[in-house]
Amino acid sequence: MxxxxxxxxxxxxxxxxxxxxxxxxxxxxxxxxxxxxxxxxxxxxxxxxxxxxxxxGSESVTSDASSVDADYPYTVPVTAIQNIVFANGGMNVPQTIGVNFTNESNGKITFEQANPDAMFTTVYSAAYQQIPTKTIRIFSEGANGIRTVSVNTELVMGTKVEDGNGINLEGNMYVFYNNNGGISLITPNYAGNVAVEDMDVMLEYLVK
Known part of the structure; x- marks a missing residue:
């Protein structure tokens, strides 16, 4: 047991x-x-x-691929610039530029430029068009240095419809989506006074 x-x-x-x-x-x-x-x-x-x-980190950001023509990846649609104001803090340049398009063939560009005595307004007619991809060197607004961007949207300057101070602000402009997702306006360098090797460099205006 x-x-x-x-x-x-x-x-x-x-x-x-x-x-x-x-x-x-x-x-x-x-x-x-x-x-x-x-x-x-x-x-x-x-x-x-x-x-x-x-x-x-991209530059000249493209829009949603489903809504962009493959031949014009950097396009800014005319509906995005129906009524928008850009600014630049540089010397001897227009302080603000207003862009207003009702359609591709009917637009206007409004320049506001101040001097010690008054603010002057100059207005041009303008047209919107798409162009083959073009690279442009620009002076970056708000930062030092020159950078290269790609564009597909050109604003073609027309006739002067309002003359504020007798200054001619000629030369076509461009718009593109910058790397912050906003729209940048590229204009001729109205101030001048650059080295010969930088004569091609344009100005960047940012949304005010």
Whole structure:
């Protein structure tokens, strides 16, 4: 009788040991699964962040591919410049330029330029047109230096319809989406006074 009790006791101990190992194994698997899930989540977040940074660093940003002609990827639609005012803080240039288009053939450009005595307004008629992709060097507004941008939208200057101070502000302009998602206006360098090698560089105006 004593031998039977001893054998039963040993069996109970062995079963208890096996049960403990099984629970330990399940716990280890659960921790491994959770770790794998966290790793996958971190990888997705890192990839998403890298993509966002790449896009935000672009210049002459294109619009949604579904709404842009492949031949004119940097187009700014005429509806985006129906009534918009741009500004530049430079010396000897118009302080603000208003762009207003009712349609592609009917637009006007309004220049506001101050001197010590008064503010002068000069207005030109203008037309909107798409052009093959063109690269232009510009003096960046609000920052030092020259950069190159791509454009597909040209504003063709027409006749002067209001003469504020007798100054001619001739030369076509361009608009494009900058890397901040806003619209930039490119104009001739009205101030002049640049080195010969920079005579081609135009001015950037930003939305006021």
């Amino acid at each position: 004593k031998k039977k009790f001893v054998l039963i006791g040993i069996a109970v101990v062995l079963l208890a040991g096996c049960s403990g190992k099984s629970k330990e194994t399940e716990s280890t698997k659960t921790e491994s699964s959770n770790s794998s899930s966290v790793s996958r989540s971190t990888t997705k977040e890192t990839a998403s962040k890298a993509t966002d940074e790449t896009i935000s």
